[in-house]
Amino acid sequence: MSGNEARVQAIFQITNREPMEVATPDPLSKIWACNVFNLAKMEESLSKNAFKEIKKTVQTGVPLDPATADLVAAAMKEWALSKGVKFFSHIFFPLTNITAEKHDGFIITNPDGAAITEFTGSLLIKGEPDGSSFPNGSLRMTNAARGYTAWDPTSPVYVMETANGSTLMIPSVFMSWTGESLDKKIPLLRSNAAMDEAAQKVLSLMGETDIAPLNSSCGAEQEYFLVDSNFANARPDLLLAGRSLFGAAPAKGQEFDDHYFGAIPERVQVFMQDFEDQLYKLGIPAKTHHNEVAPGQFEIAPYFEAANVAADHQQLMMTIIKTTAKKHGFHALLHEKPFAGINGSGKHVNWSVGNSTQGNLLDPGNTPHKNLNFLLFCGAVIRGVHLYGPLLRAVIASAANDHRLGANEAPPAILSVYLGDQLEAVYEDIKAGKLTSSNSGGIMDSGLSQILTFSRDPGDRNRTSPFAFTGNRFEFRAVGSSQSVSGPLVAMNTMLADSLNWIAEKLEVELGKGADQANAVITVLKELMELHGNVVFGGDGYSTDWHKAAVEERGLKNIPTTADALPALNEDYIVKLFESTGVLSPVELASRYEVYSEQYVLSIEVEAKLVVDMATTLIYPAAITYLSDLSVTNAGMADMDIELDNSVAKTVAAEANAMMAGVSKLSVALEKHDFASTDEHMSFLADTVRGLMDEVRVHADELEGKVADDLWPLPKYQEMLFIK
Ligand code: ADP
Numbered sequence: 001m002s003g004n005e006a007r008v009q010a011i012f013q014i015t016n017r018e019p020m021e022v023a024t025p026d027p028l029s030k031i032w033a034c035n036v037f038n039l040a041k042m043e044e045s046l047s048k049n050a051f052k053e054i055k056k057t058v059q060t061g062v063p064l065d066p067a068t069a070d071l072v073a074a075a076m077k078e079w080a081l082s083k084g085v086k087f088f089s090h091i092f093f094p095l096t097n098i099t100a101e102k103h104d105g106f107i108i109t110n111p112d113g114a115a116i117t118e119f120t121g122s123l124l125i126k127g128e129p130d131g132s133s134f135p136n137g138s139l140r141m142t143n144a145a146r147g148y149t150a151w152d153p154t155s156p157v158y159v160m161e162t163a164n165g166s167t168l169m170i171p172s173v174f175m176s177w178t179g180e181s182l183d184k185k186i187p188l189l190r191s192n193a194a195m196d197e198a199a200q201k202v203l204s205l206m207g208e209t210d211i212a213p214l215n216s217s218c219g220a221e222q223e224y225f226l227v228d229s230n231f232a233n234a235r236p237d238l239l240l241a242g243r244s245l246f247g248a249a250p251a252k253g254q255e256f257d258d259h260y261f262g263a264i265p266e267r268v269q270v271f272m273q274d275f276e277d278q279l280y281k282l283g284i285p286a287k288t289h290h291n292e293v294a295p296g297q298f299e300i301a302p303y304f305e306a307a308n309v310a311a312d313h314q315q316l317m318m319t320i321i322k323t324t325a326k327k328h329g330f331h332a333l334l335h336e337k338p339f340a341g342i343n344g345s346g347k348h349v350n351w352s353v354g355n356s357t358q359g360n361l362l363d364p365g366n367t368p369h370k371n372l373n374f375l376l377f378c379g380a381v382i383r384g385v386h387l388y389g390p391l392l393r394a395v396i397a398s399a400a401n402d403h404r405l406g407a408n409e410a411p412p413a414i415l416s417v418y419l420g421d422q423l424e425a426v427y428e429d430i431k432a433g434k435l436t437s438s439n440s441g442g443i444m445d446s447g448l449s450q451i452l453t454f455s456r457d458p459g460d461r462n463r464t465s466p467f468a469f470t471g472n473r474f475e476f477r478a479v480g481s482s483q484s485v486s487g488p489l490v491a492m493n494t495m496l497a498d499s500l501n502w503i504a505e506k507l508e509v510e511l512g513k514g515a516d517q518a519n520a521v522i523t524v525l526k527e528l529m530e531l532h533g534n535v536v537f538g539g540d541g542y543s544t545d546w547h548k549a550a551v552e553e554r555g556l557k558n559i560p561t562t563a564d565a566l567p568a569l570n571e572d573y574i575v576k577l578f579e580s581t582g583v584l585s586p587v588e589l590a591s592r593y594e595v596y597s598e599q600y601v602l603s604i605e606v607e608a609k610l611v612v613d614m615a616t617t618l619i620y621p622a623a624i625t626y627l628s629d630l631s632v633t634n635a636g637m638a639d640m641d642i643e644l645d646n647s648v649a650k651t652v653a654a655e656a657n658a659m660m661a662g663v664s665k666l667s668v669a670l671e672k673h674d675f676a677s678t679d680e681h682m683s684f685l686a687d688t689v690r691g692l693m694d695e696v697r698v699h700a701d702e703l704e705g706k707v708a709d710d711l712w713p714l715p716k717y718q719e720m721l722f723i724k
């Protein structure tokens, strides 16, 4: 068997690929949320009183009394059993970007040996997985491993179907025996509460009397790649690291921009429709899908929802992309940079805050009163990004996302805010005090009327900004495609809470001095813009001029790698931010730093070991086989008195040697373990190991361009990206 058998087989298989046969899809009305135990289903199956209680809990998070919990659990069980479900599972979100489940049967046996089913309120409310194997960042010793999952009633329970059975899934939080958060959901719920409390203060000062609880909303656009599974299976790097660690650039990349919004290949279209039907069944509002910039890259965006539900749905969506892709003979890559030289994948997190009485507070609106609220909330965001930019950078930091940020395709690693020309002008005016002299009636004249225009026409987009205002929300564009949206949402809600608290304090002082509302707002925002206006930037975020000016003139931070970004979580002002808002205690925050840095270390080490392994066992042998073929041929030719040009052989030999020299250096680097601190270990990986991995790759990719095609063991970029 030749060294490239896997690749040849893959190409052979793919040549005969057809779109998967699918049954005629059911209409939306039939499948929408059919697997979700939502309020509508609860109303059907519960008494009036019980429904009233649970509805209050679902909508506002107030605790549920045990008796009602029993009733809800019983109704849930009946509904699930009617769908053929035998197991239930609390589903929770540990500090990795994955979801975790522990399945339990409804079954119990009675003394006669008969099987009956049981599901009580207490089983619904509390679970107890042995959590010791989940990352906890020193929050628990393994000998004190007790962890609890607890039902989060604000996110609906659902049934997850598999081919021969289904499971009732119960969205849950995950905490230690001592009550510390070990998950991504608890801080999200807390950050929302902190934001609500601060927003209530500001809105009250603004004279609002009827103020419903505020919630943050999130709509996340998910980018991903699809590669035929035959190719993926022949690439250990795609399977184990989620990205290609080797691969020469194809003759045709994305230069022609012919993939973006192009016709979706039929096989992919069939996959998407199947995938989206599954989302619909789970009540996930899939809204748009299209080709993305790179060949083989696609995007799906659901309609926005309450942040907590959106985060759960986002997580579920990532799981379903992968399983459905598999079913259709694809391998889905959610990695931020699966292929060098072409665009990576992000997850734009669209975020706004609002309630049922004041509406979306990041919508410029069309009455002066609303606009003042808007100006305050938008100002609060500006202050938040300026003060806590390093936190925003830290929550999107990962070994994988480091490949995107700062490369010329994704937002730079400098956090700035894009407002759009018109809004930028309004805040410039405020900063210059131009509106200060206007009385409250006059405020609408120049500046505020511009906002009205803005709300009708969101103006241009700025694809180079990491944090952009897009008409009625902010879009955090630097989030990575494989990341949970929870971290970014927690950071945004918390920084907003802090800013709104600051604004409330200042407003109270101004109003206390007798200033009218409009003048008080302008005074506070003027101070805010003087302190934080530096973060507003509407130009080209990719340009080297900006990189220089941002740091030298504006005092913003350029934070290129995860090794540089994560230590922000240990900074006093970040610890204070989370402690003062009640979102994370210092211990909880410290544990997050530990877990995330450990993940960074692990993922680079896995990649580096794979580089060593693949270079040694796949690529070097191909080069040697080719050299040996060439020398046999040469000898034969010499017999016939023909002298062949042996420059190719020389290059192959030189590159193979250089590659193996690189492998040696990398192996030595991986042996180093005597680091004084985690920070030092991370820096070593970022500054040294990454470079050594690249060095090996350069030579391997050279070899790919020289070694005979029929000997090359790994599917090539042009094959993975273009064959459908
Ligand atoms: P684009 O590609 O133009 O940014 P998309 O339609 O792909 O737009 O995605 C925009 C996302 O923003 C969607 O998920 C959408 O539901 C969401 N969105 C729209 N309005 C809001 C809002 N007020 N708050 C949060 N998300 C929003």
Ligand code: MG
Binding pocket: 221, 348, 475
């Ligand atoms: Mg977008």
